Amino acid sequence: MSKLDDVGFLGFDVFGTVVDWRSGVARAAESFLRRHQIDIDPLEFADQWRSLYQPSMDRVRSGQRPFVTLDVLNKENLETVLLKHSVDYGRIAEAELAQLNKAWEQLDPWPDSVAGLGRLKRKYSIGPLSNGHIAGMLNLSKFAQLPWDVIVGAEVAQSYKPQPQTYLKSAQTVGLPPERVGMVAAHNSDLAAARVSGLKTIFVRRPTEHGPDQASDLTAEQDWDVVAESMTEAADALGC
Amino acid sequence: MSKLDDVGFLGFDVFGTVVDWRSGVARAAESFLRRHQIDIDPLEFADQWRSLYQPSMDRVRSGQRPFVTLDVLNKENLETVLLKHSVDYGRIAEAELAQLNKAWEQLDPWPDSVAGLGRLKRKYSIGPLSNGHIAGMLNLSKFAQLPWDVIVGAEVAQSYKPQPQTYLKSAQTVGLPPERVGMVAAHNSDLAAARVSGLKTIFVRRPTEHGPDQASDLTAEQDWDVVAESMTEAADALGC
Numbered sequence: 001m002s003k004l005d006d007v008g009f010l011g012f013d014v015f016g017t018v019v020d021w022r023s024g025v026a027r028a029a030e031s032f033l034r035r036h037q038i039d040i041d042p043l044e045f046a047d048q049w050r051s052l053y054q055p056s057m058d059r060v061r062s063g064q065r066p067f068v069t070l071d072v073l074n075k076e077n078l079e080t081v082l083l084k085h086s087v088d089y090g091r092i093a094e095a096e097l098a099q100l101n102k103a104w105e106q107l108d109p110w111p112d113s114v115a116g117l118g119r120l121k122r123k124y125s126i127g128p129l130s131n132g133h134i135a136g137m138l139n140l141s142k143f144a145q146l147p148w149d150v151i152v153g154a155e156v157a158q159s160y161k162p163q164p165q166t167y168l169k170s171a172q173t174v175g176l177p178p179e180r181v182g183m184v185a186a187h188n189s190d191l192a193a194a195r196v197s198g199l200k201t202i203f204v205r206r207p208t209e210h211g212p213d214q215a216s217d218l219t220a221e222q223d224w225d226v227v228a229e230s231m232t233e234a235a236d237a238l239g240c
Numbered sequence: 241m242s243k244l245d246d247v248g249f250l251g252f253d254v255f256g257t258v259v260d261w262r263s264g265v266a267r268a269a270e271s272f273l274r275r276h277q278i279d280i281d282p283l284e285f286a287d288q289w290r291s292l293y294q295p296s297m298d299r300v301r302s303g304q305r306p307f308v309t310l311d312v313l314n315k316e317n318l319e320t321v322l323l324k325h326s327v328d329y330g331r332i333a334e335a336e337l338a339q340l341n342k343a344w345e346q347l348d349p350w351p352d353s354v355a356g357l358g359r360l361k362r363k364y365s366i367g368p369l370s371n372g373h374i375a376g377m378l379n380l381s382k383f384a385q386l387p388w389d390v391i392v393g394a395e396v397a398q399s400y401k402p403q404p405q406t407y408l409k410s411a412q413t414v415g416l417p418p419e420r421v422g423m424v425a426a427h428n429s430d431l432a433a434a435r436v437s438g439l440k441t442i443f444v445r446r447p448t449e450h451g452p453d454q455a456s457d458l459t460a461e462q463d464w465d466v467v468a469e470s471m472t473e474a475a476d477a478l479g480c
Binding site: 123132135136137138139141147148150151152155156172174175176211 | 365373375376377378379381382388389390391392395396409411414415416
């Protein structure tokens with residue numbers, strides 16, 4: 001008997017853990033950047049856009065602004081990045097900006113994600129426990145063929161990870177105590193917060209999420225309940 | 241082009257439309273009734289329990305009490321039914337009552353439901369737009385193999401159908417305007433309310449939901465966008 005045998009629900013970090021946001025956002029941005037003559041490598045544009053992700057959520061976490069969903073933050077951050085490149089985004093059609101913002105809903109899964117999730121789904125209920133919003137997670141699941149049973153996370157909890165209520169309210173929403181929920185993530189900080197709230201922890205290493213020079217999350221920084229190199233290896237470890 | 245081609249999400253009534261609550265609740269109640277020597281046909285017990293469903297939600301709809309999830313109402317209604325049969329439910333182990341209350345999460349789909357949903361899921365995002373709570377809908381989906389993409393409805397909206405906000409907040413949560421959401425239900429009143437809120441309407445006739453003597457919802461009472469005899473017939477009509 002593993003200490004994970006009593007788990008009923010696996011909640012997944014999605015951006016970076018299940019899907020490759022960097023190459024997907026770069027792909028979506030490429031023609032946009034060319035069309036507007038913005039001279040930047042699309043991958044670097046993706047990195048710059050993403051770099052505003054945590055600071056923008058921090059303003060919600062700290063109570064400086066009420067909870068808004070991630071698509072709202074992503075859109076604001078897009079405008080900030082464009083301004084940084086001296087682009088007057090007000091002159092770009094709103095529909096075009098909205099379309100680019102949808103890049104976050106059209107990301108490829110890592111090669112092992114769909115197979116791994118399919119196996120995990122047979123034993124556990126599975127769903128995003130992500131900072132993404134419900135509609136975005138839904139659209140992404142259709143694009144990337146992610147077989148979720150339910151979508152919880154930031155919008156359900158009206159708070160952003162790593163705030164404890166994001167984990168605790170998600171567990172409550174699926175009807176389980178925290179210790180019967182497993183958090184699956186490629187980020188040590190996410191797992192550390194999940195563990196403090198009583199969840200089980202499954203680390204899936206994604207050493208190229210941030211590109212070939214990634215410096216963070218290359219190793220498990222605590223003795224997580226499971227440490228795996230892929231979603232299929234996590235399925236092996238969990239007996240699926 | 242059908243006027244449903246622009247629909248992106250189908251929201252389903254579940255109890256009665258997708259699953260057969262009456263036989264499932266009766267099955268779960270049978271041994272309980274025998275064990276406690278409660279002399280009533282299990283199907284009639286299911287009917288009596290269910291008869292308290294709408295009145296209990298009415299107290300939430302009217303604002304007499306704050307929103308509570310359906311499992312809470314079902315549990316209170318179970319105690320009410322037991323009292324009616326002069327059973328002192330306080331003398332029954334809490335775990336046993338909780339187990340019986342779980343009957344609502346262990347119901348068989350109608351024979352055409354799983355096949356129909358599987359076909360509809362290829363063209364649309366699908367999910368419960370039910371008065372059930374998220375954990376209950378999740379557990380039921382695992383029991384009955386219902387391939388939902390997402391779960392919306394009462395808990396997401398913190399209100400019970402047919403209140404407009406249940407439909408409107410569910411549409412908003414999946415990121416679509418009401419006219420791009422289709423409501424699938426076996427109940428004319430549900431569809432009437434959905435239509436008032438701007439949703440498209442798909443009637444699936446379930447003439448034995450309430451048993452062989454059912455008197456309600458035997459026919460479509462308005463010109464719903466689709467009228468079908470089964471979920472697979474609905475899939476046919478929607479070009480899936």
